[in-house]
Amino acid sequence: MKKITDMKSYLEVKNELSEIKKQNTNSKILIGYGTCGIAAGAGEIYEALEESIISGEILNCELVKVGCVGYCHAEPTIELQYPDGTSVLLGNLHPHTVPEVVAGYLSNFKKKGKHVLEKNVTCDVTKV
Amino acid sequence: MIEQVRIVLRNSGLINPEDIDDYISVRGYEALVKCLTESSPEDIIQTVKASGLRGRGGGGFPTGIKWEVTAASESDEKFVICNADEGDPGAFMDRAVLEGDPHSVMEAMTIAGYCIGSSKGIIYIRAEYPLAIERLNTAIAQSYEYGFLGENIFGTDFSFDIELKFGAGAFVCGEETSLIKSVEGKRGEPVVKPPYPAESGLWGKPTLVNNVETYANISPIILNGAQWFRSFGDEKSPGTKVFALAGKVNKVGLVEVPMGTTLRQVIFEVGGGIKNGKEFKAVQTGGPSGGCITSENLDTPITYDNLKAIDSMMGSGGMIVLDEDDCMVNVAKFYLEFSLDESCGKCTPCRIGNTRLWEMLDDITKGRADDNTMEKLEVLCNTIKKSALCGLGQASPNPVLSTMKYFRDEYLEHINDKKCRAGVCKALIDYAINPDKCIGCTLCARNCPVMCIHGEPKKTHVIDQDKCIKCGSCLSSCKFGAVYYS
Ligand SMILES: Cc1cc2nc3c(=O)[nH]c(=O)nc-3n(C[C@H](O)[C@H](O)[C@H](O)COP(=O)(O)O)c2cc1C
Ligand code: SF4
Ligand code: SF4
Ligand code: SF4
Numbered sequence: 001m002k003k004i005t006d007m008k009s010y011l012e013v014k015n016e017l018s019e020i021k022k023q024n025t026n027s028k029i030l031i032g033y034g035t036c037g038i039a040a041g042a043g044e045i046y047e048a049l050e051e052s053i054i055s056g057e058i059l060n061c062e063l064v065k066v067g068c069v070g071y072c073h074a075e076p077t078i079e080l081q082y083p084d085g086t087s088v089l090l091g092n093l094h095p096h097t098v099p100e101v102v103a104g105y106l107s108n109f110k111k112k113g114k115h116v117l118e119k120n121v122t123c124d125v126t127k128v
Numbered sequence: 129m130i131e132q133v134r135i136v137l138r139n140s141g142l143i144n145p146e147d148i149d150d151y152i153s154v155r156g157y158e159a160l161v162k163c164l165t166e167s168s169p170e171d172i173i174q175t176v177k178a179s180g181l182r183g184r185g186g187g188g189f190p191t192g193i194k195w196e197v198t199a200a201s202e203s204d205e206k207f208v209i210c211n212a213d214e215g216d217p218g219a220f221m222d223r224a225v226l227e228g229d230p231h232s233v234m235e236a237m238t239i240a241g242y243c244i245g246s247s248k249g250i251i252y253i254r255a256e257y258p259l260a261i262e263r264l265n266t267a268i269a270q271s272y273e274y275g276f277l278g279e280n281i282f283g284t285d286f287s288f289d290i291e292l293k294f295g296a297g298a299f300v301c302g303e304e305t306s307l308i309k310s311v312e313g314k315r316g317e318p319v320v321k322p323p324y325p326a327e328s329g330l331w332g333k334p335t336l337v338n339n340v341e342t343y344a345n346i347s348p349i350i351l352n353g354a355q356w357f358r359s360f361g362d363e364k365s366p367g368t369k370v371f372a373l374a375g376k377v378n379k380v381g382l383v384e385v386p387m388g389t390t391l392r393q394v395i396f397e398v399g400g401g402i403k404n405g406k407e408f409k410a411v412q413t414g415g416p417s418g419g420c421i422t423s424e425n426l427d428t429p430i431t432y433d434n435l436k437a438i439d440s441m442m443g444s445g446g447m448i449v450l451d452e453d454d455c456m457v458n459v460a461k462f463y464l465e466f467s468l469d470e471s472c473g474k475c476t477p478c479r480i481g482n483t484r485l486w487e488m489l490d491d492i493t494k495g496r497a498d499d500n501t502m503e504k505l506e507v508l509c510n511t512i513k514k515s516a517l518c519g520l521g522q523a524s525p526n527p528v529l530s531t532m533k534y535f536r537d538e539y540l541e542h543i544n545d546k547k548c549r550a551g552v553c554k555a556l557i558d559y560a561i562n563p564d565k566c567i568g569c570t571l572c573a574r575n576c577p578v579m580c581i582h583g584e585p586k587k588t589h590v591i592d593q594d595k596c597i598k599c600g601s602c603l604s605s606c607k608f609g610a611v612y613y614s
Contacts, residue, residue, distance in 0.1 A: 003275040005282050010161045013274075017153040032141060034227040035259050036220070067228015069141030070382030079141065 026060050027106060028081040034068030040075035044095040049078075052099035058106065071117055080105055090115040130385060130393040133360055135368050136221075136344040137384050140228030145263050148270035151231040157276050159347035160235050164282050169243040173199060176243075176346070178354035180366040185211055185302075185339030186417070186443050186519075188365070188432040194336065198326040199244040201334035206246035208237050209330065209337045211307060212253040212260070215299035216415035217466055219446040221370040222340035224382055226253070226260035229344070230267040234290055236346035238277065241288045244336050249290040252307050254297045264292060299416075299470035300520050304329075304337040306472070317474045318518035339444070341370060361387030365431040369442070375412075375449035376403045385430075392426040395449055406451040410534070414443030416463045416470075417523030419530025420456065439530040441523075455552035456535040457542055460528045461489040467524035478521030481512040485528065492539065493553040495546040502539060505532065554598040557613045561602075563588045565610035572602035572611060 004010045029049060033042050046065070052058045071077050074091025080102065081087045088105055092115060101115055134140075143150040151157070163172050177192025198206065210233060214222040226233065237249040253261060268290055271277045279287045293311050295301045301316040308330050310316040329335025345367060349357045358366045365387040371394060374380050378400035385394060391411055395401070402408050410420040419440035421428070428434050432442050450459060464486050473479045488505050491497040509525035509532075516522045532539060541547045548556040561572070561581075566588045573581040573589060580596050583589030589610075591602070603611045 004157075004161065005275070006165050007161050010158065014152050014155070014158070017149050021153055030141065034224060035257075036224075038259070064144050065146070066143060067140040067145050068224045068382065070137065070224065070384070071379075072381035073379045074381075 024062075025083045026062050027083060029061055029063050029102065030066045030079040030081060031063065032068055032071075032075060032077040032079075033065035036068055036072050037075050037077065041095065042076045045076045045078065045093055045098050048095040048098050049102065052102075057099055058103055061102075061106070074117055077117065078102070087119065088116060089118040091117045130389055130397050132384050132398065133368050133386050134384050135348050135357075135360070136225060136341050136370050137228070137382065138348065139232065140224055143229065145228055145230055146266050148231060148267065148274065151229070152274075155351060156231055156347075157235055157274075159350035160238055160276060161282065163239050163242060163350060164284055164286060169199060169245070172239065172243050172350065175354050176349060179345075179349045179357040180354070180364070181342065181345055181349065181357065182365060182432060183339055184341035184345075184369065184444070186414075186441070188442060191338065191342055194326060194338070195240060195243050197324075198334050198336040201327050203334050205248070205331075205333045206244055207330045207333060207335040208241045208244065208246045208249040209304075209307070209311070209325075209335055210237055210249070210251040210340060210343060211302060211304065211337055212251055212257070212340050213295050213299075213302035213307060214254065214257075214340075214444065215297070215302045215470070216444050216446045217463075218374045218448050219372050219415065219444050221372050221382060221445050223257055223260055224370075225340050225344050226257070227263055230260070230264045231271065232347060233340055233343045234264075234267060234271060235276070236343035237290060238281070238288045239346055239350065240336055240338070240343070242286050244334070246336070247287045247289065249288060250293050250311060250330075251290065252293045252295055252301075252311060255294040256297050261292060261294070268292075298472075299466070300472045300518070303518050303520060306518065307337065308335065315472075317472045318520075320517065341445075362429065362431045364433060369430065369445055371445045371447045373399050373447050373449070375447075376406065376451040376454070377401070377449040378403055387431050388429040390427050390429055391421060394430070394447070395426070399449070402449065402451050406453065408449070409452055409454055410450045410456070410459075412440075412448040412450060412459065412463075412527070413446065414441035414526070415446045416467045417441060417519065417526055418443050419526050420450070420459065420534060422534045439526070439533060441526070453550050453552070455493075455548050455550040456531045456538050457489060457492050457548075458550075458552045460531040461486065461493060463527040464489060464524065467520060471520060471524075475515075475517040475521060477512045477515040478517070478524065481508060481516075482521070482524055484508060485512070485525065489528070492542045493548070494555040495542070495553075497543045499543070501543060502532070551613050557598060558593060559591055559596060559598065559600070559602060559611060559613050561589050561591060562610050562612060565608050566606075567608055567610075569608070571605050571607070575601045575605040577601065 076093050077091040079089045173195050181191045182188040300306050301310045303318050306316045306318040325335040361367045368384050370384045383398045410422050412420050425438045468482045471478045509529050512525050568586040580592040
């Protein structure tokens with residue numbers, strides 16, 4: 001791994017990472033994997049989605065374990081990030097139905113339904 | 129509709145906390161690079177001061193001033209401590225930050241080390257947070273690989289290491305002097321302040337103690353400037369606050385809102401209102417050191433000073449919503465019981481005073497209190513507040529005082545009429561069956577754990593009051609609304 005020594009080398013590393021991110025045309029499935037999420041069954045959700053990816057039921061997707069977004073009342077939650085940067089946060093998921101739900105939202109971002117909690121969760125700091 | 133503003137939780141749930149590259153790609157560690165290679169410690173401290181950031185661990189002390197004082201203390205060695213003890217019942221903000229974005233806290237601690245002239249950071253975290261500990265360990269290891277931690281960071285003469293220290297989960301160990309004793313391997317008992325840790329802390333050296341959430345605000349302030357930070361919140365309490373919303377509210381969870389948001393907005397807009405359409409009664413903020421806020425004050429903008437003015441406090445950000453089914457005397461007793469359990473026992477006012485206070489509350493809930501109880505309660509509360517050694521004892525009567533002030537009628541009802549309107553204080557209620565409504569279905573009799581409901585099928589049932597243990601099971605089992613309590 002490259003050691004960072006000053007702003008220049010930092011920006012090189014950062015830009016390279018951003019570039020890799022940009023080139024990645026996969027959608028991302030972010031699973032809320034904090035203590036709260038795990039207690040609510042995030043582990044089973046992860047396994048169910050992993051199986052669907054291996055079996056090819058869900059295509060062009062990466063699974064990522066992330067922290068908590070604060071929707072404890074709707075755990076387990078996942079956020080789908082589309083390659084164009086838009087996203088949708090889904091909650092109240094069940095391991096049996098989650099592959100189907102995810103597949104549905106992957107093909108149609110605009111879809112509405114009982115699982116949608118929020119769209120395009122953004123972060124003020126990265127916008128700057 | 130009030131919008132959440134995510135500064136502290138900016139990355140939580142969006143990046144992989146176990147991959148430093150994810151953090152870097154959202155400008156992670158840029159603030160550290162900027163500080164070490166472009167700014168002097170004085171400049172950074174000025175920025176933090178100008179931002180108006182106040183400690184999120186409960187006290188609300190201005191962070192910039194704390195950094196300045198610690199920087200000014202002369203010593204061959206200093207320490208930076210992150211207080212991740214988080215012992216308030218119902219609070220889990222710090223855990224969410226550490227599990228979701230551990231680097232943001234470590235980056236800020238390193239910046240703090242540079243500012244005050246320390247090369248040693250310690251994160252004091254309770255052992256009950258294994259996942260946070262695991263992710264912190266991963267994050268620390270990755271950070272060394274890039275050179276964000278270690279010897280001569282970015283080729284400067286500044287070096288910094290971070291180490292974890294585990295707490296056994298005692299509430300009092302969140303108090304900074306007690307925390308320091310615990311890190312030293314001694315019993316977690318508070319000592320008198322002053323001297324403050326900024327002058328004499330860990331091993332007698334100047335020590336900076338800040339809360340997890342306080343640190344999580346630092347990098348955005350450095351990157352975007354003090355004015356940007358001040359554009360959120362209130363003049364005297366800038367920025368945002370993360371609250372752990374719990375209790376009888378529809379959307380339990382973490383919310384991050386600008387300071388100055390009203391309680392009504394948090395509970396009814398972000399929190400989606402009260403569960404099951406029940407009536408809002410009060411909201412408890414500040415945990416065992418805070419108080420209950422009634423509907424009268426729901427439109428108070430949340431700031432450190434406003435909450436104090438209505439006899440509560442910000443605390444670390446726990447917010448427990450209570451509805452008509454909650455008995456306020458019992459709520460006060462619950463918090464006092466917590467303080468009593470967690471008292472370290474070092475000083476008499478807290479150890480014995482709180483025990484007596486608890487007994488008086490217990491008397492009230494059991495119908496044994498008399499006309500003098502209210503007055504005695506009040507005197508004892510104020511004595512404990514004035515004479516306890518540390519913040520735990522000094523604040524422990526707060527839930528009692530605030531409920532006595534805002535729900536005095538409920539206390540008097542318990543004492544004089546031996547009644548608990550919420551039906552919580554078991555000793556004060558009697559279950560009975562209304563003969564006009566009972567159809568004799570026998571369900572209640574079959575559900576009664578002590579078999580004290582008698583009656584033949586299809587005939588009115590009767591409760592044997594002498595044997596009834598007031599479990600309430602008959603009330604919830606009757607489908608005809610025949611069981612009632614008084
Ligand atoms: C009984 C008691 C418990 C405390 N628990 C915590 C805690 O869990 N986390 C915390 O950050 N501060 C806690 N504090 C406050 C700390 O003593 C200290 O003020 C704080 O860590 C300073 O950080 P800040 O200025 O960033 O808020 C507690 C104080 C008392 C009196
Ligand atoms: S006030 Fe309570 S917790 Fe604090 S030192 Fe005294 S006995 Fe210990
Ligand atoms: S459950 Fe209700 S209706 Fe049935 S016997 Fe008991 S009191 Fe009567
Ligand atoms: S309250 Fe419980 S113990 Fe008493 S009569 Fe009803 S079911 Fe029996």
